[in-house]
Amino acid sequence: MTGDPAFPQVENAPSGSRRERVRKATSEEIKEIARRHLTAHGASGVSLRAVAREMGMTAPGLYRYFGSLGDLLEALQADLFAELAAAVDAAEAALPAADTDGRLLSALRAVRAWGLANRAEFALLFGPATTQTFPEDGSPASEAGRRFAATFVALFDRLIAEGRFTVPEEPEASPTLCAQLEAFARLTGFGGDRASIGAIRVMLRCWVRFYGIVCMEVFQHLAFVSDDMEALFEAELRDLARDLGVAYQAP
Amino acid sequence: MTGDPAFPQVENAPSGSRRERVRKATSEEIKEIARRHLTAHGASGVSLRAVAREMGMTAPGLYRYFGSLGDLLEALQADLFAELAAAVDAAEAALPAADTDGRLLSALRAVRAWGLANRAEFALLFGPATTQTFPEDGSPASEAGRRFAATFVALFDRLIAEGRFTVPEEPEASPTLCAQLEAFARLTGFGGDRASIGAIRVMLRCWVRFYGIVCMEVFQHLAFVSDDMEALFEAELRDLARDLGVAYQAP
DNA sequence: GTTCTTGCGTGAACGCCGTAAACAAGCAAC
DNA sequence: GTTGCTTGTTTACGGCGTTCACGCAAGAAC
Known part of the structure; x- marks a missing residue:
């Protein structure tokens, strides 16, 4: 696996042994195909047999890579969290580092845009936790979610550091609530x-x-209002920005 | 079963012909069992075969009552909306009609309580719209949802009538948004x-x-904060009440 | 009361599905 | 070469949604 058994493996190759690389490759292919099925037919439309068929394998073979269908979905979850986080980071990176306001708005819009462009994926990440997809606490999916959240935590942190919003007087906060916060x-x-x-x-x-x-x-769930809710979203964003002491600017 | 076979259709019996009554009964039984499975194993745990088995039938028989599994789930959706609406109404009815504030708070708390007591059901109603459960526009499920919403619309309407909250100056509302609103x-x-x-x-x-x-x-999705989020919910409710000019009162 | 009709439920079948167990081929190291 | 681990197949079990042809009992018509 590592550097040198005899010393033939000078390792200009990507990384790891040949075995590991090809394993990684098929593992990625599985997730890639599963992702396509997810996009096309929703989470319930992802099946080991169909994925295997599409890549010229038989279903039991996939069990060498994922312990169950649920595991595959959970791995997908992790990847999707990473993808979403990357989209958010990209949206942020397009603006100067000092423009905290712009970056926050941009990041939030990026989440919405990603969700609309990837409905089934978004549902897998943020929808009801089914018996399948149960990100155990230290699992990769759970960690990926944490990393995604961290992006926003960092942004809010900067708002606090910059003393942006005035913390409202809230003497009513119950002890329970304080503890939870x-x-x-x-x-x-x-x-x-x-x-x-x-x-x-x-x-x-x-x-x-x-x-x-x-x-x-x-x-x-508001489709009956209109098919394009961008205006409502932007209005909400404006309100939200006001509460945070952030200068709203149209997209 | 009905009153008198001689000149029979005097109809002291519930309603409809005998045929219709027994049909309705089995239809209800199907939904009842399906509901149990929904509660126990989530929407994906509802299967025609299992329901049929449990009531001593074979699966194809159910097709006399529901055109497909999806149809059954949609019928369940309609029932659940009605059930939720009833729970809300009951919560409201426990307070005097004049107490708009109390009724609104109570109604909102009832929704949360119902959702927590019926997670899978709540997910079916308010979760992502899958390829299954697609409440077509004039469908019973869609109508039931509308009736549920109507309860709250009525409450908000009273708030407006009573001139409760001061409408904020919002000159920025875009034409698109106005049209949608x-x-x-x-x-x-x-x-x-x-x-x-x-x-x-x-x-x-x-x-x-x-x-x-x-x-x-x-x-x-906030389980990592705490398992009981009542305090946070109440805090949110307090904010919400303030925005609506409603006097918050603890539960 | 007999016939006709209609609706209900079954049995068998098709093609999916997840998953487990036994087994065969390929590669790695000694 | 021999040994052992990794991979993937075959086979099998049970469950699923759905369709179709068929019996059968209950209501309607006479």
Whole structure:
């Protein structure tokens, strides 16, 4: 596996032994085909047999790569979280690093755009947790999700650091809520030094609102209003920006 | 079974011919069993064969009652919307008619409670629209959903009538958004006389926030924060009430 | 009361599916 | 070469949605 058994493996090749490389390749091919089926027919349209058939294998062969159909979906989940995070990063990177406002808006719009362009994928990531797709706590999928979240946590963190939004006076926060918010901050590594409860509360509120509007649109629960909800989304984004002390600007 | 066979159709019996009654009964039994399977194993755990087996029938027999598995799920959807609406109505009815504030809070809490007590059912109603469960526009499921929404529309309507919340100055509403909001008001029969664009906007904003927090909890996307998110929900509800000019009161 | 009709349920069949177990071929190392 | 591990196949089991041809009992018509 590593550097040199005799010393023939000078390793200009990508990485790992030949075995490992080809294994990785087929593993990627499986996920690639499964992704296509996911896109085309939703999560329930992904089947080991169909994937195997498409790549000229038999279904049991896939069990050398994924322990079950659920495992395959979970691996897909991890990849998709990474893909989404990459899309968000790309959207951010297009703007100057100092433009926190623009970057945040751009990042949020990127999530919506990705969700609309990848409905089934979005549903797999953010839809109801079925008996299948159960990202166990330390699993790759769970970690990938955490990394995705980290992107936004970092952005919000900068808002706090820049002292953007005025934390509202909230004396009513119950002890239970405070404890949970603190747990949230700890788990996400949010607001390293200035993690005021109020700030966390504002961030979570915004995240919930954002989740709501995007899910509604992607899951098509407001389709009867209009097929294109961009205007509503932008209006929501404007509100959201105001709450965060961020200067809204049209896309 | 009915009253008298001699000149028989005096109809003290429930309704319809005997045929129709027994048909209705088995139809209900099918849905009842399917509902149990839904509760136990999620939407993907509902199968015609299993339902049939449990009621001592064979699967093809069910096709006399539902055109397909998808149709059965859609019928379930309709029933579940009705059940949820009933739960909301009950929660409302427990309070005096004049107590608009209390009724609204109670109604919203009822939705959350129902969702938590019926996760899979909630997912079927509000989760991603799969290739299965596609409530065609005039379908029973779609109508049931509309009736459920109507409950809340009525409540918000009363808030407007009572002049509760001050519509924020929003000169930025784009023409597209205005058109869509008007379409929304028309389709839901919202705000008969005083349907100001701003009011509709406020209502939709609140609905989106509510949808977001409940979905997050029911779909278990904030489970890492805590297993019991009641405190967070109540905090969100407090904010929401403030925006609507509603007096928050603890449950 | 006999006949006719209609609707209900079954049995068999087709083609999917996930998954397990036994087995054969290929590659790696000694 | 021999040994052992990795890969993939074959075969098999049970479950699934759905279709079709068929019996059969209950209601309608006479």
